[in-house]
Amino acid sequence: MKNNSLKEIAQKISEVKSILLFPHVNLDGDALGSCVALCKAFRNLNKETWILLEDQIPANLCFLDSGYCTWDEDKIADPDICMCVDCGSEDRFEKRRAKFNSGKLKICIDHHETTEFKWDYNYIDPDEAATGQIVFELLKVLEIKPDKEIGEAIFAATTTDTGNYQYSNTQKKSHLITAELYDWGIDSNSVSIEIYENVRPEKMIMKNKAMETLKMLKGGKGALVYVTQQMLNMTGAVMDEAEGLSQDLRSIAGVEYAAVLKEYEDEKIRVSLRAKSKGNVSEIARRLGGGGHQKAAGCTIYKPMAEAVKLVEDELIRGIEELDEK
Amino acid sequence: MKNNSLKEIAQKISEVKSILLFPHVNLDGDALGSCVALCKAFRNLNKETWILLEDQIPANLCFLDSGYCTWDEDKIADPDICMCVDCGSEDRFEKRRAKFNSGKLKICIDHHETTEFKWDYNYIDPDEAATGQIVFELLKVLEIKPDKEIGEAIFAATTTDTGNYQYSNTQKKSHLITAELYDWGIDSNSVSIEIYENVRPEKMIMKNKAMETLKMLKGGKGALVYVTQQMLNMTGAVMDEAEGLSQDLRSIAGVEYAAVLKEYEDEKIRVSLRAKSKGNVSEIARRLGGGGHQKAAGCTIYKPMAEAVKLVEDELIRGIEELDEK
Numbered sequence: 001m002k003n004n005s006l007k008e009i010a011q012k013i014s015e016v017k018s019i020l021l022f023p024h025v026n027l028d029g030d031a032l033g034s035c036v037a038l039c040k041a042f043r044n045l046n047k048e049t050w051i052l053l054e055d056q057i058p059a060n061l062c063f064l065d066s067g068y069c070t071w072d073e074d075k076i077a078d079p080d081i082c083m084c085v086d087c088g089s090e091d092r093f094e095k096r097r098a099k100f101n102s103g104k105l106k107i108c109i110d111h112h113e114t115t116e117f118k119w120d121y122n123y124i125d126p127d128e129a130a131t132g133q134i135v136f137e138l139l140k141v142l143e144i145k146p147d148k149e150i151g152e153a154i155f156a157a158t159t160t161d162t163g164n165y166q167y168s169n170t171q172k173k174s175h176l177i178t179a180e181l182y183d184w185g186i187d188s189n190s191v192s193i194e195i196y197e198n199v200r201p202e203k204m205i206m207k208n209k210a211m212e213t214l215k216m217l218k219g220g221k222g223a224l225v226y227v228t229q230q231m232l233n234m235t236g237a238v239m240d241e242a243e244g245l246s247q248d249l250r251s252i253a254g255v256e257y258a259a260v261l262k263e264y265e266d267e268k269i270r271v272s273l274r275a276k277s278k279g280n281v282s283e284i285a286r287r288l289g290g291g292g293h294q295k296a297a298g299c300t301i302y303k304p305m306a307e308a309v310k311l312v313e314d315e316l317i318r319g320i321e322e323l324d325e326k
Numbered sequence: 327m328k329n330n331s332l333k334e335i336a337q338k339i340s341e342v343k344s345i346l347l348f349p350h351v352n353l354d355g356d357a358l359g360s361c362v363a364l365c366k367a368f369r370n371l372n373k374e375t376w377i378l379l380e381d382q383i384p385a386n387l388c389f390l391d392s393g394y395c396t397w398d399e400d401k402i403a404d405p406d407i408c409m410c411v412d413c414g415s416e417d418r419f420e421k422r423r424a425k426f427n428s429g430k431l432k433i434c435i436d437h438h439e440t441t442e443f444k445w446d447y448n449y450i451d452p453d454e455a456a457t458g459q460i461v462f463e464l465l466k467v468l469e470i471k472p473d474k475e476i477g478e479a480i481f482a483a484t485t486t487d488t489g490n491y492q493y494s495n496t497q498k499k500s501h502l503i504t505a506e507l508y509d510w511g512i513d514s515n516s517v518s519i520e521i522y523e524n525v526r527p528e529k530m531i532m533k534n535k536a537m538e539t540l541k542m543l544k545g546g547k548g549a550l551v552y553v554t555q556q557m558l559n560m561t562g563a564v565m566d567e568a569e570g571l572s573q574d575l576r577s578i579a580g581v582e583y584a585a586v587l588k589e590y591e592d593e594k595i596r597v598s599l600r601a602k603s604k605g606n607v608s609e610i611a612r613r614l615g616g617g618g619h620q621k622a623a624g625c626t627i628y629k630p631m632a633e634a635v636k637l638v639e640d641e642l643i644r645g646i647e648e649l650d651e652k
Contacts, residue, residue: 164490165504166518172508175501178491182498192492193603197577201542201549204578208537216527223527251523252530276523 004121006134009107010141012121016080018048022100024087025055029160029195031086032061034109034131036153038085039068041144050075054095063194064153073099083107086131088115088124109134129169132157136177151184152191159188160195206237210245210260215313217257221323222316223249226261226269226309239264246274246296257281257319259312261305269301269308278326284319288312330447332460335433336467338447342406344374348426350413351381352566352596355486355521357412358387360435360457362479364411365394367470376401380421384566389520390479399425409433412457414441414450435460440608440617455495458483462503477510478517485514486521489573494603494621532563536571536586541639543583547649548642549575552587552595552635565590572600572622582649583607583642587627587634595627595634604652610645614638 013019019042023031035051042049051069073096082103088110090097100106106119111134113126128134132154139150158178162170182188209231215224227242242262249258258274271288273281274296281297288311290299301308339345345368349357361377368375377395399422408429414436416423426432432445437460439452454460458480465476484504488496491504508514536553543550553568568588575584584600597614599607600622607623614637616625627634 159491163518164492165485166490166515166522168515170514172505175505175508179498179501179505182501188496189492189494190603192489196492197581197602198579199577201540201546201578201580204537204574205540208534208540211530211534214527214531214534220527248530251525252527253524254527 002117003123003125006123006138006141009109009121009123010138012105012107013042013047013081013142014045016047016105018076018079019081019083020076020079020099020103021049021051022082022084022087022093022096023051023053024084024092025094027053027055027057027061028086029061030130030132030157032057032064033153033155033157033160034085034135036064036068037132037135037139037150037157038083038109040147040150040153041139041142044144044147045142048076052096052099054093060195060198061156063191064156066149079103081105081107083109084119085109085135087112088118088122109138127171129167129171129174130158130161132161133173133177136181146184148185148187151181151186152188155181155186155188156191156195159192164192164196200237200241202236203241206231206235206241207245207248209235210242211248214249215309216255217313217316218320220252220254221320222257222259222313223252223255224259224261224309224313224316225249226263226305228263228305229266246272250274250276256323257284257316259316261301261308261312263305267302267304269303269305271299271301271308271312273297273299279319279323281319284315287315287318328443329449329451332449332464332467335435335447335449336464338431338433339368339373339407339468340371342373342431344402344405345407345409346402346405346425346429347375347377348408348410348413348419348422349377349379350410350418351420353379353381353383353387354412354569355387356456356458356483358383358390359479359481359483359486360411360461362390362394363458363461363465363476363483364409366473366476366479367465367468370470370473371468374402378422378425380419382564382566384569385526386521386524387482389517390482392475405429407431407433409435410445411435411461413438414444414448435464439619453497455493455497455500456484456487458487459499459503472510474511474513477507477512478514481507481512481514482517482521485518490518495619526563526567528562529567532557532561532567533571533574535561536568537574540575542578542581543639543642544646546578546580547646548583548585548639549578549581550585550587550635550639550642551575552589552631554589554631555592572598576600576602583610583645585638585642587631587638589631593628593630595629595631597625597627597634597638599623599625605645605649607645610641613641613644 021035088108107121108119111128210227245260256279260272275281280294285297288299347361414434433447434445437454571586586598601607606620611623614625
């Protein structure tokens with residue numbers, strides 16, 4: 001299968017009256033930013049447009065939604081176009097799949113290499129650092145008027161999916177597009193502050209408490225921390241806010257394997273496992289009764305924290321030893 | 327006073343045989359990256375060139391120095407040009423000031439707004455997000471051949487001084503220059519890993535200790551932490567590694583002013599001050615006897631830590647009150 005052209009897709013868009021946008025579950029900056037940019041641009045073209053969601057918007061992305069998102073499937077009864085954005089497979093919008101399939105025309109805009117060409121029109125380009133970059137190109141084809149809010153949504157999409165232009169997917173093009181967005185009037189600093197400088201003090205203090213439990217294993221190749229219910233009670237943080245800890249551990253020089261143990265209930269410990277470069281945590285997770293990808297996996301251990309820590313430590317050490325033998 | 331043109335400066339460079347480069351103390355990515363880019367470019371033009379340092383290179387920036395840095399003032403006995411880079415005032419290269427003044431011609435390349443036009447040739451542009459951007463322009467005037475290593479040094483300068491293109495100083499131009507560096511062959515991901523995912527565990531633990539001193543001021547609009555020599559001794563970290571703390575504080579929701587106090591000696595406390603959006607820390611720094619930019623400034627207080635903390639707290643509170651009145 002091959003891509004339709006953005007011109008073909010723009011042509012279809014110009015012909016219709018209503019468009020419903022479908023970002024993936026576990027909303028991120030690229031999915032929501034891309035949808036917001038499309039939504040405002042389509043509305044400016046006098047299309048009835050909404051972004052249909054099935055989960056909550058993460059707190060640090062709420063600034064993007066000034067009346068574009070809905071959880072109401074009936075907002076557009078009979079959409080001319082349903083467009084899945086930053087995803088293509090129905091399991092990425094499972095609760096909304098029936099609505100998606102009710103669209104007279106179904107279009108996919110995505111940059112994930114695992115996405116299949118299965119809808120009426122598809123534009124899937126894994127070479128693009130962010131779906132937001134494809135959206136930028138599409139809006140150029142549609143000859144939309146440069147707009148600060150649309151530009152900031154595209155900037156949010158690009159800056160999050162490239163890890164602030166640090167990840168290996170970052171391209172010359174990512175910088176060229178961002179440069180052009182300045183002509184649209186974007187305030188990149190205020191967007192960055194919304195996304196990254198909006199950490200609750202409770203979270204900061206909880207993460208600090210967790211880092212006090214840091215244990216380095218096998219000469220620094222493994223790193224482990226844990227978060228207890230008591231830490232949450234002491235600090236007023238919630239468990240979701242332990243999110244960034246595994247990335248913090250991975251950023252330590254020499255660390256190949258990182259584990260964060262989160263006590264959801266007394267004997268219910270969710271474990272996030274991360275590998276930096278050579279390691280494979282999916283195997284470690286499997287041995288602990290879980291699963292996942294090579295670089296990011298997890299499991300749940302139904303034991304008290306101290307026992308869970310011991311189990312994970314042992315498996316990390318085993319994993320490091322196996323890596324050393326290779 | 328006004329700037330010389332980069333063309334005039336390039337002309338002077340082309341006429342000489344030896345150039346000694348002077349980045350500021352408390353080396354950062356912009357100072358060292360800019361100097362490395364200049365050093366390699368000047369050597370490619372067959373100039374004898376060295377970067378003269380008076381302090382250590384921070385661990386995460388060591389990758390930049392492949393034989394460009396020296397601590398030996400006699401490396402070039404009688405330099406034709408001494409060039410201060412990312413600084414202009416002698417107190418930013420205090421131990422090297424005599425050597426600097428021994429240069430037959432003294433040139434300043436900088437982007438700090440507090441820097442004065444006091445040397446033979448000056449190019450000081452506070453509108454530039456990084457001195458690395460001025461270096462890029464100068465190298466274009468010198469018509470140097472695109473070079474991966476020079477490009478990565480300029481990338482390091484730009485990405486660090488713009489906070490990965492997040493700070494308010496980030497410009498369209500920052501992205502356009504970075505985009506062009508991809509044509510020079512830069513590997514932006516490997517540079518980013520060197521700078522940001524290479525954290526010594528000692529640093530991680532020290533930062534954690536420092537965060538235990540977190541004090542929130544005026545309902546969360548100010549945040550302050552301090553780092554003592556004792557913390558360094560306990561953790562094995564060095565003071566340079568306290569660098570990222572001010573950014574961590576600034577990332578807390580609601581924080582407008584952040585201060586990190588670093589005890590270099592018993593009664594010698596260096597203070598890093600940061601503002602998030604509306605604030606201006608250069609004024610606060612000035613009141614404490616220092617200086618800097620609106621969003622990033624600093625000072626040194628020659629008092630015991632407890633007194634220094636009190637002084638900084640008072641000035642932060644005053645700054646917040648003034649902001650509230652606006």
